[in-house]
Amino acid sequence: MYPAPFRYHRANSVDEAISLLSDLGDGARALAGGQTLLIWMKLRFDEPSDLVDLGRIPELSYMDHDDAEVRIGALTTHGRIAASPIAARIPIVRDCANGIADYQVRNRGTIGGSVAAGDPACDWPALLHTLDAEILCKGPNGERSIDIKDFIEDLYATALEDAEIVTGIRFKMPAANSAGAYVGFKRCAPAYPTATAGVQLTLTDGDICEDVRIALGSAGLTPIHAIDAEAELRGKPLSEKNIEQAAEAAVAACDPVDDQRGSPAFKRSVLRVLVKRAVGIAVRRCGGESVESSHEYY
Amino acid sequence: MRFGGVAANQLKAVMNTIEVIEPVAVEVTVNGQRYQREVEPRMLLVQLLREELRLTGTHIGCDTTYCGACTILLNGDPVKSCTVLAVQADQGEVLTVEGLEKDGKLHPLQEAFSEHHGLQCGFCTPGMLMSAYALLADNPAPSRQEIRKGIAGNLCRCTGYENILNAVAAAAEEMRGE
Numbered sequence: 001m002y003p004a005p006f007r008y009h010r011a012n013s014v015d016e017a018i019s020l021l022s023d024l025g026d027g028a029r030a031l032a033g034g035q036t037l038l039i040w041m042k043l044r045f046d047e048p049s050d051l052v053d054l055g056r057i058p059e060l061s062y063m064d065h066d067d068a069e070v071r072i073g074a075l076t077t078h079g080r081i082a083a084s085p086i087a088a089r090i091p092i093v094r095d096c097a098n099g100i101a102d103y104q105v106r107n108r109g110t111i112g113g114s115v116a117a118g119d120p121a122c123d124w125p126a127l128l129h130t131l132d133a134e135i136l137c138k139g140p141n142g143e144r145s146i147d148i149k150d151f152i153e154d155l156y157a158t159a160l161e162d163a164e165i166v167t168g169i170r171f172k173m174p175a176a177n178s179a180g181a182y183v184g185f186k187r188c189a190p191a192y193p194t195a196t197a198g199v200q201l202t203l204t205d206g207d208i209c210e211d212v213r214i215a216l217g218s219a220g221l222t223p224i225h226a227i228d229a230e231a232e233l234r235g236k237p238l239s240e241k242n243i244e245q246a247a248e249a250a251v252a253a254c255d256p257v258d259d260q261r262g263s264p265a266f267k268r269s270v271l272r273v274l275v276k277r278a279v280g281i282a283v284r285r286c287g288g289e290s291v292e293s294s295h296e297y298y
Numbered sequence: 299m300r301f302g303g304v305a306a307n308q309l310k311a312v313m314n315t316i317e318v319i320e321p322v323a324v325e326v327t328v329n330g331q332r333y334q335r336e337v338e339p340r341m342l343l344v345q346l347l348r349e350e351l352r353l354t355g356t357h358i359g360c361d362t363t364y365c366g367a368c369t370i371l372l373n374g375d376p377v378k379s380c381t382v383l384a385v386q387a388d389q390g391e392v393l394t395v396e397g398l399e400k401d402g403k404l405h406p407l408q409e410a411f412s413e414h415h416g417l418q419c420g421f422c423t424p425g426m427l428m429s430a431y432a433l434l435a436d437n438p439a440p441s442r443q444e445i446r447k448g449i450a451g452n453l454c455r456c457t458g459y460e461n462i463l464n465a466v467a468a469a470a471e472e473m474r475g476e
Binding site: 003004007008034051055105107 | 317319320322338339340341342345361362363364365366369372375376377378380381382383385386429432447448450451452453
């Protein structure tokens, strides 16, 4: 199955990519790992006139972290992130990177591509909401960073301007008393998730929720930041009751679409379970326990 | 002159609206042999392998990055070759199922799939073998659960997977010299 014909351009630097995209105009698309874009093109959801291949730009493939901040280059693959010291130190990142599709896709797909696609079924946007990340971009007007909540504007729509590309992401290193979990449910490994939930929890005195962020993926047209669910927990000692209330509030905030992955009612029941499960794992990890977790499938 | 009911001048008018896309030079090493081709940018790696290089061991199944029948190794990593452009593989090293056999002798994985009935119709087998090959290169003694995860990106509609797991476990043992 061929995509529609297009012209191919290989960019050797970020500036060259921006200038190519700028010159080629509206019909041009940036190609990273291609694990979303090429499928869209084969199914003729998109028929770009030109592809600008970012795949060989060395400056876009990096991972850095210190005690304050984590930075990951746009071209870093899910597989490399899953095996990185960042994933070893921040289990929620490992949950997400390991949960995406299968080995083959994780070897090609990139974090920048996942974010730039604006697809609510992609995992990184929901995870990055959970970590309150910023998206680093560069375009004809220079560099800027955009909060993830402002970056994803609508279904397949992002804040990227013409000829602007995602160059990386960054987020604050979680505090020592903070831990999270990102869990999902999917029908089989290569399938997009039916639903996902990310929870990042900061606990004091054992079980007082000092702070929390809850985000849901595949739960609407964009990732959902479940603010009301957070309010059920923030500043309170965690209990079975308020975790249940938080899950209810998260479900109330979501607006899942009816598709082959399930009805909205089914997805809401899945999300309710996922939020509770993610909170549970986050609590155990805050307590120093090592918990293996990722997307579940049959 | 008429072509299938279309006047030559009409045909020419249509042809003039179709833009000719410049082919792109691609050089890949497949199973140790170097190939150079000029390809259309939209050619997929799996099509380069099958249609240009006539290596038809790699199968096209779902064609949408699901089933894993087209799995090959690109620079040592298993990838779904239906979702990689041939131009993205330029200067790359590819290993396909045809590259597993050495000097007329089947790879232990191939022997084990045969021995343990790890296939029925055989359509998914080339991709299964390549994923299993990558798994064992990374982890020579995988647990049953690790084998399941290793081949999770490959779908089989015949076997129910049990015999595939048996085959991979047996090949791993054989390759460790046990």
